[in-house]
Amino acid sequence: MAQRILLAARPKGEPTPADFRLEDVELAEPSQGQVLLRVLYLSLDPYMRGRMSTAKSYAKPVEIGEVMEGGTVAQVIASRDPAYQAGDIVLAYAGWQTHALASPKQIVRKLDPTQAPVSTALGVYGMPGFTAWSGLREIGKPKAGETLVVAAASGAVGSVVGQIAKLHGARAVGIAGGPDKCAYVRDELGFDVAIDHRAPDFAGQLKQACPDGIDVYFENVGGAVWDAVWPLLNTYARVPLCGLIASYNDDGSNKGENDRLPALMRSVLTRSITLRGFIQSEFVRSYPEFLKEMGGWLRDGSMRYREDIVEGLASAPDAFIGLLKGRNFGKLLVHLGDPD
Amino acid sequence: MAQRILLAARPKGEPTPADFRLEDVELAEPSQGQVLLRVLYLSLDPYMRGRMSTAKSYAKPVEIGEVMEGGTVAQVIASRDPAYQAGDIVLAYAGWQTHALASPKQIVRKLDPTQAPVSTALGVYGMPGFTAWSGLREIGKPKAGETLVVAAASGAVGSVVGQIAKLHGARAVGIAGGPDKCAYVRDELGFDVAIDHRAPDFAGQLKQACPDGIDVYFENVGGAVWDAVWPLLNTYARVPLCGLIASYNDDGSNKGENDRLPALMRSVLTRSITLRGFIQSEFVRSYPEFLKEMGGWLRDGSMRYREDIVEGLASAPDAFIGLLKGRNFGKLLVHLGDPD
Numbered sequence: 181m182a183q184r185i186l187l188a189a190r191p192k193g194e195p196t197p198a199d200f201r202l203e204d205v206e207l208a209e210p211s212q213g214q215v216l217l218r219v220l221y222l223s224l225d226p227y228m229r230g231r232m233s234t235a236k237s238y239a240k241p242v243e244i245g246e247v248m249e250g251g252t253v254a255q256v257i258a259s260r261d262p263a264y265q266a267g268d269i270v271l272a273y274a275g276w277q278t279h280a281l282a283s284p285k286q287i288v289r290k291l292d293p294t295q296a297p298v299s300t301a302l303g304v305y306g307m308p309g310f311t312a313w314s315g316l317r318e319i320g321k322p323k324a325g326e327t328l329v330v331a332a333a334s335g336a337v338g339s340v341v342g343q344i345a346k347l348h349g350a351r352a353v354g355i356a357g358g359p360d361k362c363a364y365v366r367d368e369l370g371f372d373v374a375i376d377h378r379a380p381d382f383a384g385q386l387k388q389a390c391p392d393g394i395d396v397y398f399e400n401v402g403g404a405v406w407d408a409v410w411p412l413l414n415t416y417a418r419v420p421l422c423g424l425i426a427s428y429n430d431d432g433s434n435k436g437e438n439d440r441l442p443a444l445m446r447s448v449l450t451r452s453i454t455l456r457g458f459i460q461s462e463f464v465r466s467y468p469e470f471l472k473e474m475g476g477w478l479r480d481g482s483m484r485y486r487e488d489i490v491e492g493l494a495s496a497p498d499a500f501i502g503l504l505k506g507r508n509f510g511k512l513l514v515h516l517g518d519p520d
Numbered sequence: 521m522a523q524r525i526l527l528a529a530r531p532k533g534e535p536t537p538a539d540f541r542l543e544d545v546e547l548a549e550p551s552q553g554q555v556l557l558r559v560l561y562l563s564l565d566p567y568m569r570g571r572m573s574t575a576k577s578y579a580k581p582v583e584i585g586e587v588m589e590g591g592t593v594a595q596v597i598a599s600r601d602p603a604y605q606a607g608d609i610v611l612a613y614a615g616w617q618t619h620a621l622a623s624p625k626q627i628v629r630k631l632d633p634t635q636a637p638v639s640t641a642l643g644v645y646g647m648p649g650f651t652a653w654s655g656l657r658e659i660g661k662p663k664a665g666e667t668l669v670v671a672a673a674s675g676a677v678g679s680v681v682g683q684i685a686k687l688h689g690a691r692a693v694g695i696a697g698g699p700d701k702c703a704y705v706r707d708e709l710g711f712d713v714a715i716d717h718r719a720p721d722f723a724g725q726l727k728q729a730c731p732d733g734i735d736v737y738f739e740n741v742g743g744a745v746w747d748a749v750w751p752l753l754n755t756y757a758r759v760p761l762c763g764l765i766a767s768y769n770d771d772g773s774n775k776g777e778n779d780r781l782p783a784l785m786r787s788v789l790t791r792s793i794t795l796r797g798f799i800q801s802e803f804v805r806s807y808p809e810f811l812k813e814m815g816g817w818l819r820d821g822s823m824r825y826r827e828d829i830v831e832g833l834a835s836a837p838d839a840f841i842g843l844l845k846g847r848n849f850g851k852l853l854v855h856l857g858d859p860d
Binding site: 236237238239249252359401402422423424427438440441444445446448451452454455457458462 | 570576578659691739746755756761763764767779781784785786790794795796798804
């Protein structure tokens, strides 16, 4: 028997457990060309909130009654594709389920457990790490002596962003939620400063931490952090924008406030700011180079990471709801089983 | 006797004639290292509204009682700098005055009247033309088959933007105010479509003119044009932003409206949009290449331009006030005299 989690309803605002449905299914046999996978780790990522919604985005939504999409590390348990054999460990888009009948196009690549722990293919050595690496390489371009700021700095993307900035000789200022995460960002990841966005004088602390302004702001949260960052951006500042988690649960209405759009446009003009949205897949041609450089950093210890692992598929909805509130501490993974 | 125009007061909203003061001054002799210039043409440009204000910008404001800044074409009438001789015609930052004692650093370059009419050094063959050329080269990058949109399309920058886009094989959609300007943009400049932004169904007309969406929007106006353009931007759209003339007279308050900033950030994210402010001086290293390429286009007739010339220094304030309202038709110049 296998289990899977379907999208039961489209959330209004914050997702709730009722928006998901866990169900049992019979394990099927692979047909010709298919591979039967047993999932070891399911990755939970902020972008999944977008797939639950019909709002215009860069990917089509998951339909009601469909299995929630997601990246996984899985082991092949039966194969009718000559490229894969039982026992292989692969990175695959298997979704929120314990087992999947996968076509070869759902499989990204085979993983070599002797190179790096396989779970890292969902984090620092996979999509979130590549988001950080490619966004800095193509857009952020931190230079020695410059100041970079990133939020969710203990998370899967932010932690890599700050460490790469340091490797380029830039000053890294991380924003995180609560004293434990801030201590980790500063003491274990080696950021120059860590600031708690829950502090009442957060904007003042950020200003103090950036006496020469901000040259690169790696935007993955939006909301109040962006409001504090924006006035500090220097001339020629670069803002790679890959996520807006603070607003993923918004319903889109912002009535009764000032319209700050004209003021933003004026800032972009008068300070020659670059604001650039991106999805890591745009830069996939440089993925092999990423694997090589990041692999080196992981092996020589210059890149550190932290995983927040929850147990069992049934835990996924709650863990995901917590992710959108910043409850996780490190790359959030659901552990479903160990390799044979 | 010489005349000059000073900033008399900082405008609140639209400038009025009372914000300027015309005064007579005695002609002075150049000291060692100085050059005495007689201005032939004064350029009037939207950026000058920024210099009248103390709002944070990329250049320091003109002080009350100082001569208004501005680019000019001028003739040397006396020189105590060996690099210049009486009779030379130069491009110089002489400001709003009939004569100026200039130091060599205020002089940009000597002009050769046999290469191009000297007035073009203030328009198509000068700063506005270079703004168009460099903004497209560095940021907009129109490709064959793409759709480019530009507003103020009969003006000094917009007219060049659309013609360069056509030279690159892109489709050019111009926005202008009124039927005469639209006819000029379409029939004389060769844009594919020209749309009157005063039409009641302007946004609908723009949408119809861009059936494949917008790949490059060269932003120099802001306001209602941006509101209509923004929903039509394609994935990977580029928005070089060099002016926001529609809001230069705003007082900064936008109370009672929705805050559209979060929606803009979501669009930038989900459509991988590049929004990039710039001032042409950032790209000055490629100025020689601009002169060469634009000079070729002017000589072979593939680049057309139009000048709107008003007579006499006293006309400058009214002409400038009209410029901010779109009253000019082509590059706005004040003619002060002819060369000897």
